[in-house]
Amino acid sequence: MGMGRDVLVLGSNGFIGLHAVDGLRAVGIEPRCGRRARSNILGLRSRKAQMVRADLDAPDTLRTAMAGCGTVLHIAGHYPRTSHDPEGSVALGLRQLDAALDAAAAAGVRRFIYVSSTATVAPAPGGGPADESCVFAECPDFGTYHRLKWAMEQRVAAETRMETATVCPAGCLGPGDLRVGTSALVLALVAGGDPPHPDGVVSLVDVRDVGVALGRLCVAETLPPRLLLSGGSHRLQPLLERIADRYGVAPPSSPLPAAEAVARADAAERKALATGRRPTMSREIVDLIIHGVPIDASRAARLLDLRWTPLDRTIDDLVAWARRMRLLPPAPSSPTASPSVPLQESRP
Numbered sequence: 270m271g272m273g274r275d276v277l278v279l280g281s282n283g284f285i286g287l288h289a290v291d292g293l294r295a296v297g298i299e300p301r302c303g304r305r306a307r308s309n310i311l312g313l314r315s316r317k318a319q320m321v322r323a324d325l326d327a328p329d330t331l332r333t334a335m336a337g338c339g340t341v342l343h344i345a346g347h348y349p350r351t352s353h354d355p356e357g358s359v360a361l362g363l364r365q366l367d368a369a370l371d372a373a374a375a376a377g378v379r380r381f382i383y384v385s386s387t388a389t390v391a392p393a394p395g396g397g398p399a400d401e402s403c404v405f406a407e408c409p410d411f412g413t414y415h416r417l418k419w420a421m422e423q424r425v426a427a428e429t430r431m432e433t434a435t436v437c438p439a440g441c442l443g444p445g446d447l448r449v450g451t452s453a454l455v456l457a458l459v460a461g462g463d464p465p466h467p468d469g470v471v472s473l474v475d476v477r478d479v480g481v482a483l484g485r486l487c488v489a490e491t492l493p494p495r496l497l498l499s500g501g502s503h504r505l506q507p508l509l510e511r512i513a514d515r516y517g518v519a520p521p522s523s524p525l526p527a528a529e530a531v532a533r534a535d536a537a538e539r540k541a542l543a544t545g546r547r548p549t550m551s552r553e554i555v556d557l558i559i560h561g562v563p564i565d566a567s568r569a570a571r572l573l574d575l576r577w578t579p580l581d582r583t584i585d586d587l588v589a590w591a592r593r594m595r596l597l598p599p600a601p602s603s604p605t606a607s608p609s610v611p612l613q614e615s616r617p
Contacts, residue, residue, distance in 0.1 A: 280345030292484025331372035439472035
C-alpha cells in the first residue's frame with residue numbers, strides 16, 4: 270500500500286465526491302469528508318461519513334481539516350455556473366486552489382490529488398486517441414470552462430511543496446447526478462424531449478469507476494503526474510440515436526452547426542443570468558462536445574487494475590435511478606424500448 274492512509278476529501282458531498290468516499294472505503298480508508306457550512310450533506314449522512322468543515326474561501330478551516338492528513342483529494346474545484354466571466358472564473362478558481370495548496374503545505378500533507386477534466390486533453394499529434402502526454406502548450410481559447418481547467422491544472426503541475434497528481438475524468442454518468450450535469454442530454458432524450466445539441470466526440474465514464482479509481486490511487490505506491498479516466502469515446506449524434514432506439518423514444522433532431530450551438534448557448538446563459546434560473550443550454554457542454562477528442566485511458570486501467578463499466582449498464586442504471594427520483598416519468602406499461610440495442614458501438 271502507498272502513503273496517505275489519512276485522506277481528506279474536498280467536495281465529498283458532490284456527484285464524484287460521494288463515489289470517491291465509496292471508493293476509499295473499498296480500499297480500507299475511512300476518509301475525512303470536507304464540507305462547507307451550507308451544503309447538501311444528505312449523501313454523506315446516509316453513508317455515516319466523518320464530516321469536517323473545509324471551505325475553500327476560509328483557509329483556516331482548510332488547515333484544521335487537513336491536520337494529520339497524508340493525502341488531500343481535491344474534487345471541489347470551482348465550477349462556473351455560466352461562461353460569461355472567464356477572467357473572474359479563472360481568478361476565483363486559482364485563488365481557491367492556492368488556498369487548498371497552501372493549507373496542505375502548512376499541514377504537512379505529502380500528497381495532493383486534484384480532480385480536473387478531460388477538457389484539458391489536447392488532440393494527439395498524429396491523430397487517434399489522446400493520452401496523458403497530450404497537453405495544450407497554451408491556454409485553449411475554447412470557452413471559460415476549458416480556460417479555467419487548463420489554468421488550474423497548470424498550477425497543480427507547478428507545485429513543488431508536495432507530491433501532486435491530476436486526474437482527468439471524462440463526462441461522468443451514473444446514479445446520483447442530482448444536479449443533472451453531464452446526464453442532461455441523455456435524460457432529456459429519454460423523457461421524450463428533443464434537446465438541441467451540436468455533434469462532436471464525447472468521452473464518457475461511469476462515475477462509480479471514477480470513485481474506484483480515486484480510492485485506489487490514494488493508496489498507490491507512486492503517483493503518476495496525470496491520469497485520464499474514460500470508459501470510451503463516441504460520436505454524439507449516433508450515440509443519441511442508439512439511446513433513443515434503446516428506450517423507445519423519438520430520435521434526436523439533426524445536430525446544430527457548431528457556431529449556431531455556441532450562439533444559442535450564449536443566449537441561454539444571458540437569459541439565465543437575467544432570470545436567475547438555470548440555462549436551458551450550457552456553453553460548457555457545447556464546448557466540450559465541439560472540441561472533444563478521443564481518449565486513451567489504458568494507462569489508468571493498467572496502473573489501477575480498472576475494468577470500465579459498459580455504457581449500456583451505466584445508462585440503464587442512470588435511467589432507473591432517475592425514475593426512482595422522479596427526474597423521469599415511470600417506464601411505460603407497454604414498453605417500446607429495445608434493451609438489446611447496444612450503445613458501445615458508437616465510436617468516433
